[in-house]
Amino acid sequence: CEGTQVTFTASAAGTYVLSADVGENNAEVFLTTENSTEMISLPYEFTLVAGETITFHVATTEYMTLTSDTIDLVLSKK
Numbered sequence: 001c002e003g004t005q006v007t008f009t010a011s012a013a014g015t016y017v018l019s020a021d022v023g024e025n026n027a028e029v030f031l032t033t034e035n036s037t038e039m040i041s042l043p044y045e046f047t048l049v050a051g052e053t054i055t056f057h058v059a060t061t062e063y064m065t066l067t068s069d070t071i072d073l074v075l076s077k078k
Contacts, residue, residue: 003059005032008075010048015078018056019043027073030057045078 010016020027020042029044030037032055046054058073 003057006056006058006073007053008056009053010050012077013047013049015045015047017043017045017076017078019074019076021072021074028059029073030059031055032057 008016018029029040029042031040031044037057040056048054
């Protein structure tokens with residue numbers, strides 16, 4: 001798989017939602033922590049305190065190249 005890491009740091013405490021644009025069905029998103037990596041389904045909700053960081057790994061199938069046109073993830077505060 002090809003992929004890239006996406007790191008997000010919360011500017012304010014709260015619940016955030018990670019989702020993809022409608023029609024995005026070729027992306028696999030994994031939650032990456034110090035000790036493990038687990039696949040998550042979208043939309044994915046998580047709660048952070050101000051200044052806390054979360055890291056995702058976005059992978060594509062082997063025959064795809066990861067570009068901004070390929071995967072359009074949306075991260076919003078709930």
